[in-house]
Amino acid sequence: MYSFQLKIILATTVIIFLSSYAAADDSDVVVSSIKYTNDFENGEALTVVHSGKDEGTEYKYRIFDDDDDFPDNWQEITFNDDGWDVGNAPFGNKQSEGVNPGTIWQSEDAGGNDGNKDYIILRKDFVIDDTSVILSGTIKSAYTNYYAAFLNGQQIENCLDYSGYCYEGDAEYWNKDINIDTNVFVNGNNTLVLVGRDSLWQGGDNTTWLDGELDIRVQTWKDIPIILGDDLIIKVDFFNGDNENKTELNVTLEFEDRETAYEIIDIESNETYEWKVAWTPSRLGTHNLTAKILDQSLTKTIHVGYYAYSLNFSSSYETSELDETTQFYFTVKNEGDVNDNFSFSLSGIPNDWQYTFFPSVADLEPDKTANVILNVTTSNNAPAGDYSLYPIVRSQYYSQTTNTVVESGASASTEYIYKIWNASDFDNEFYTADYDDSNWNTGAAPFGDDDLNGNEPNTLWQTSDGNYTHIAARHLFNYEGDQNFSQIRINIAADNYYRAYLNGELIQDCLSWSWQCYGEGDYWDTEVTFNTSWLKEGENLLAIAGRDETYQGGNNQQWLDVEIETLNLKSSLWGFEEIYEELQLKVNETYDFEILVPITEKDIDEGEYVFTVWIINRGNVEDTYDVAVSLNDTVAFNVVSYNEVLEIPYNQDRNIELKIKLTDYVTQFSIGNISISINSRNTTSELNAETNVIARLYVIPDTLPPGTYAESDPLVNNSSFEVRWFVEDWYKNNEIMGNDTKYFIIEYITDSGTNGASWSEWEVWQNFSSEHSSGIFTEAMDGYRYKFRSIGGDNEGLVENKENKYDTQTIVDISAPYAIINLRTQGNITNLDYIEIEWDVTHPNITGYTAQYRLNKGNWTNIEENTLAKWTGFNVPVNGEYQFRIITSDEAGNQGISDTSESIIVDTVAPNTNIKEIPILTSSNSIEISLENLEDTFNVTLYYSVVRENQEIVPINWDKYGDYAVTDFPVTISLNNQFHYYFKIIAYDIAGNHLLNESYEELIVDQDPPQKIRNLEITDTKLVENATTDVVLSFMSSQSQDLVKYRIYRSTGENNNQTVIGELEAGELYLSYRDSKVVLGYKYFYSVVAVDRMDLESENETGFIVLEIEQEVVEEKEEDESNNSIFIGAGIVGLISLAGAAYYFISKNATEVIIPEVAIVDETQSVLDNETKESNFTEMDGEFLCNACGSMFKMGEDKTCPSCGVFEE
16 A cells, blocks of 8 residues: 655645625634645646537638748737638548538649649637646647648647658548647637648649647646545635734644644735645545634545456357457446446457447446447458457556656667577577677667658668568666566567567567567557566566568568566555456358469470469468369370379468370370369368369461450440450451460550640550450549550460550549529519529530429429420429429439529418407507418508598598518507597518408497486385385486496495496387385485496486385274374474485384385375375376386376376376
8 A cells, every 4th residue: 555645735825805705804814625636737638629520610711822822920819810711620622531521622733743722721719718727738630731730829830841750641630749838828819820731742632631629738626536546636725804914824734633734824814825735645435634724624525435346257258250240248347436437448359350349438336237248350361269358447547657667769769789680590599598699789779770650760770682681689677676566568669570578588479470460660569568577676688579571572661669667556556456357269260262273275395384273272270182183185195293282371372283294196186184173171061173274285386466456435434444355356367376365465544634635654454364355444533534455465475566556545524513503583482483493514515404393392303304404494383392403414424413402482372361350349549459360471561541430431541550570469559539440451471472351340439428317207106015115217318329228226325335226228218217126114326327339327317215114003092982093203294305205104003003004105295195196197298107117108098007007097
């Protein structure tokens, strides 16, 4: 375990005005916060300018023909680029790594070594608020072929001119990754400038690409998981909220009562003091950190965790065939105590195999498990055998510290004793401790022949014509370091093979060809972990050999450098060992072979001839082949010898040397047909094949070279096309010297797209045997012309002469013609049912156009086919959304489909929008006009007409009120009393369709209440029943003309709220209302109002009536024998009201006998005489009012009420 470490870092004072402490007490000095980070040096990564690949970042840009055209100060932050174009990165002319350019940058070959539009400058502004928190910066670039980068006018890298380091043939994310001095950044606006250059030397490849990304790392303080072994920086903030400065304050940081950090600080008023302390936790679990100042303290709890995992494979051994995918299933479990993200990789897999993990990462909480599938795909030529594969699992917290034991020559010019050998002289014992190297040379690594990936060799190692291909180097070194490291590894950069030893122990042998050994000198091609015990305390011997591959010329470069490192894994602090599970994948044996016969027929003239037959082992395992030969004519020919058994390693070949001899009996007509059979001996299934060779007697010398010619299509639309060749009939029919064409050499020249102005030198395309009569010419270039000629050769070596001749010519046209389409319409919506479409094409040799449309993004339908006109008319069949396109055809058969036109919506149907129904009558001062059936209405014209009521005219005279969008509704319109209003609309859709709808809405404004009624009279009917009677109200009608009804109110008090008791329809001049069964004993107030069509009430006409009850009492006296009645209360006289009064008396005798009720009514005087009878009718304006039922009528001779039948007595 690591020992406890604690170090106090220089504290800095940061002036931060905190409003939360502005009102602090005089003694308010507090610990405001405790924070930490476990990545103080590196900080957090931020991208301030994103790549165009990821974000489509926008730049100001300008394209130039030459760097001489660049404006002054173009790279400066103050340069004014307001007039420059704006475009999105990446900038290029074709797809790169599956990414499409955001802005097209197309250079142009101008001939020679120069071009046009081959330079581009990009400028991007971005803002940095505080440069003091920036720890580092990096500019990444993806480009072809050259580039430069500037930041705030400072050159970061200039690769605009040729060098092996700068040139990039293909754009990659990323070609360059350059660190930036943080002092280049400024607070506020910053400017990144990227420059791209496309090399057009000798025409170039005309491929452009430029993209970039700017990343920074900033210091942050975040509560993130801490793993044992992390180096922490603890930041404690103290705040002085007092009005006075504080000096010589003792502050402490306690680590669970163990070692405590101390500091004496000064804090100015209303400032924060930052104190940083370095601490490496020495144990797992919870730690309490307490900061103190004066009598204030603050404690922060920190958990120190660990990572661990376990693996469980369902099977560690599988088998596979060639080019087959095999799956290994396993689970990974988080055995640590923190959330972890595990990534997977595979070690030991051959370079030409493929593998994937699914999922590629596992994000697991503690004790959680994920199922993982490893897919391994073998190559199609993998040798049979068992392969060891090692899945590698890495926690996101995985880290290791390295200690360099032997430094590389590239970094430290490490010296070796070395010797360069020819392959045949190489001594395999070079690595032993007692090997005599006294006559060897001394030189520093790297060993090589030339600059490689920006590194120069310190010692020259140069092969020559296959010599000096081997080098051996020995390095003695002393090791006095810690022996308790986790791993040791050797890093090797070799071109092409190597073998390495430490103290006589073989680390890895890659000196011979192997699928996993070949290297090209990259740092580092190979990293090999080996036994930690091989490194000894004291003197050690590192021995390494290198070999340059010169087979078929090799790659003509040599390189060898090496480095040894020890590694300490963080996980060793808590005893966890990384898991390296070995998986076995067996590639099954595959048997196959191929026979090649260079010469199948031979005319023999010197008695013997050897036919060479090649057997190539196409399987993946060594095989033994049995060879059998049979001859048809054993009189004229003899089989002298051949190889009967061949042992051939996989992917190699051996020869059957078949020697044939002519006998004395051979003639010019003899034909020796030799059949050769080959059989695989080791395969478990039958595997054999045979071939034939033919021998003849050579008779007549042939002096006539073949006559041949080639043919090809004059115009093609493919980069690959057929070339055919033939033997001339005159040569074919010559039985003596002709008809023996053995092969055809097909040559070609091209005009390189100059339209026949200039032609290249003749080049050999291919050499074909006479069995072939055609071939596919590939990789032809668009716009190029190709001329072909066939040069025939026969068995005698005669070759046809076609100097300054060609047989056929082909023009390659693979550019599809594309039309630029335009619609002769205004806008993208119309109410026309006929649309004209026009187009333009710059492509030559057009053979026709097909115009198509589609409705509502459905299927495409032809409008016109194979026309040569550049326009057409389209009769719209139905309404909807229409799009158009043009298919253009040329003579080569290319067809180009134009971009789809902008959509145009055809709408010929007018909207049927109406005004929502409004009331015919209103007393309001305004009215809201609303719409219904909006459909696709876009705007509306509102019309109105207004006249005084009863002065209406026909037809209505309309005036325009205004134009409105549908969103303007409802529209409020002011109204005037006694006017008749009319409203109508014309609704338009966006296409301009509208209906001249004559329907309208109308209303009359009536704000005047009606006139009051006249001559209100209130009477009773003199009929009493159950202490109730009927009251009759009679009156003359109101003189208003718009009456609807009359409303009758009643209450028992003059100021009480009256209640509606009934209504009468208007229309009669005289009206009466009977209020039935009115309870006696109260005074009743009645009101009658006239109600008009607006439900407005007139002033009320009011009256009252008193309905009282009086009791009559009769006393009987014994002395008085008369029965005269004495009325108690005789002094009560009749009360007079506006409508009269009624009095009811109840009399009682001395024995309180109840006298039947009698009603006495008198409008002018009190009448107590029951025998006096009043009239049942009252005369009013020539008519009579029935006092019984309230009806008005004209009196007839019978003097009877026609309504109730009461008659005049």
